[in-house]
Amino acid sequence: MSSPIAHSLIGLALGLIRFLPRYRRWDELADQLRVLWRPLLFCVLLANAPDLDYFFGIFRGNVNYYHQTVTHTLVWIGVMALAIWTYGRLRERRASWLSLGLLLALLGSHLLADWLTVDRSPPIGLMLAWPFSDHLYHATFAFFPPPAKQTWTAVWSFQNLRLVLVEMAMTLPLVIIVLWFKRHAVTAGISASIVRGRRDQKP
Ligand SMILES: [Zn+2]
Numbered sequence: 001m002s003s004p005i006a007h008s009l010i011g012l013a014l015g016l017i018r019f020l021p022r023y024r025r026w027d028e029l030a031d032q033l034r035v036l037w038r039p040l041l042f043c044v045l046l047a048n049a050p051d052l053d054y055f056f057g058i059f060r061g062n063v064n065y066y067h068q069t070v071t072h073t074l075v076w077i078g079v080m081a082l083a084i085w086t087y088g089r090l091r092e093r094r095a096s097w098l099s100l101g102l103l104l105a106l107l108g109s110h111l112l113a114d115w116l117t118v119d120r121s122p123p124i125g126l127m128l129a130w131p132f133s134d135h136l137y138h139a140t141f142a143f144f145p146p147p148a149k150q151t152w153t154a155v156w157s158f159q160n161l162r163l164v165l166v167e168m169a170m171t172l173p174l175v176i177i178v179l180w181f182k183r184h185a186v187t188a189g190i191s192a193s194i195v196r197g198r199r200d201q202k203p
Pocket residue numbers: 001002050051072110114
């Protein structure tokens with residue numbers, strides 16, 4: 001599984017795609033982020049939501065007991081996305097199909113990142129098709145490094161510091177690309193309208 005860093009940055013990138021309007025200046029971006037912090041935080045939390053299964057393991061005395069089981073399946077993310085979307089629709093009556101797509105993308109991004117993470121402790125992979133099949137799915141070309149999480153000392157190890165840096169190098173560019181695109185889409189739009197205006201003025 002990937003660490004919360006990769007899941008959070010992927011969730012943030014998806015949230016920015018959905019909610020951030022195009023902007024021209026950095027101060028406009030700062031204003032937008034001040035307004036949008038709640039939906040963006042929601043996106044970050046939802047992209048991490050399948051790892052809630054660590055919490056249930058506490059009652060068994062082993063946080064890994066339920067990890068990568070029920071909450072890491074396609075059925076679970078489908079049910080969760082539909083439940084949140086239905087709640088939003090009943091409460092605010094403005095949840096669109098696009099919102100349902102975003103919910104599925106956020107929860108699905110978690111499974112995708114975990115599927116792409118090197119897994120060395122059996123059972124290797126995710127039971128994506130559970131309860132219809134117990135088959136474990138794992139990418140043969142997994143590239144996210146595996147975290148050390150056997151003990152609390154291992155969690156704060158140098159290996160995990162390296163993992164955080166590698167994950168940031170892989171996923172932070174997604175956020176930067178979205179921010180770049182939202183800014184340059186405006187610039188491109190303005191340039192195109194100037195060119196169009198000049199063309200219209202020609203006799
Ligand atoms: Zn996970």
